[in-house]
Amino acid sequence: MISFPLLSGLSVQDYDLYPGEDGEGLSAAFLPGVTLVVGANGLGKSTLITLLYRLIAGPCEISGQGRGELGSGQLDLRQLRTDELRTFASRVRDGAVEAKAELAFTLGSHEFKVVRDLRTLSIVSLTLDGDLLDPAEEAYQRAVLESSGLGSYLDWMLILRYLVFYFEDDSAETATTPVVLAAGRRGWRVRPDYPDPATG
Numbered sequence: 795m796i797s798f799p800l801l802s803g804l805s806v807q808d809y810d811l812y813p814g815e816d817g818e819g820l821s822a823a824f825l826p827g828v829t830l831v832v833g834a835n836g837l838g839k840s841t842l843i844t845l846l847y848r849l850i851a852g853p854c855e856i857s858g859q860g861r862g863e864l865g866s867g868q869l870d871l872r873q874l875r876t877d878e879l880r881t882f883a884s885r886v887r888d889g890a891v892e893a894k895a896e897l898a899f900t901l902g903s904h905e906f907k908v909v910r911d912l913r914t915l916s917i918v919s920l921t922l923d924g925d926l927l928d929p930a931e932e933a934y935q936r937a938v939l940e941s942s943g944l945g946s947y948l949d950w951m952l953i954l955r956y957l958v959f960y961f962e963d964d965s966a967e968t969a970t971t972p973v974v975l976a977a978g979r980r981g982w983r984v985r986p987d988y989p990d991p992a993t994g
Contacts, residue, residue, distance in 0.1 A: 796943045797902035798958060799850060806845070809893035809912055810886040811838045841885060847959050849897035849908060852931055853879055853915040856951050871948050874915070882912040894918055901941040908934065 804822045806812045812820035822829075831839050857872040883890040893912035896919075898905070909919040917929040920937075927933050935947045944950050 795902075796953075797941065798953065799899045799901050799906075799942075801846065801850075801897065801899045802905075803896075803898040804846065804849075805896040806912075807892075807894050809882070809890055809895070810888060811841060811882075838885075841882070843959070844881065845895060845912075846897065847954065848881070848915055849895055849910055850899065851951060851954050852910075852917075852934065854947075854951065856948070856955060869948060869952075871951060879915055880913070882915075889913060901938065902943070904937075904941040906937070906941075 801824045803824065804820070806820040808819065814820050831842060833839055853874045854871050855874055855878070856869055858869045882893065886893070890912040894909055895912055896907060896909040898907045900906070905921075905923055907919070907921040908917060910916065911918050917931060917934055920927045920929045920934055922937050922941075927937060935950075938950055939945070939947065942950060942953075944953070
């Protein structure tokens with residue numbers, strides 16, 4: 795059986811875009827149901843969705859995605875370019891020097907906590923079912939594959955990119971205006987087509 799990730803919590807520390815009250819950063823618990831991410835332009839909604847995606851996907855992306863018919867291209871994984879790795883650092887004046895973000899999620903019967911450096915997207919800390927693992931991408935990818943029932947990390951990325959998250963365009967780095975995370979049996983899904991609650 796294949797398992798989809800269910801997000802349970804997010805914490806962002808020392809990142810100027812999300813200073814929080816009294817400079818304590820951003821902390822959010824995702825409860826069952828629908829979580830709305832609503833705000834005026836420029837407040838960081840798209841960055842927040844991209845942050846969630848990058849925390850769970852890591853510093854790689856699917857390559858070989860063409861504009862042709864589905865299934866017409868040869869897909870593979872590639873490491874993010876330096877400018878793509880700096881997506882979050884480029885959004886703040888201090889370059890996200892001390893910024894860290896933690897995502898808690900379940901995958902099947904397993905509970906993950908991954909902490910990433912927002913300047914480099916490297917793993918700072920990785921916990922699986924309360925046990926500390928080697929904070930390396932290879933260890934994370936191995937644990938994800940074992941817990942999800944998938945055969946390759948490319949399969950994981952495809953599920954994240956097209957079933958769990960959905961961006962209006964083809965790039966998670968330049969996604970525009972996702973406003974809703976909807977919870978369901980398959981996990982959280984970004985719904986850019988959801989009507990704006992302010993205008994109906």
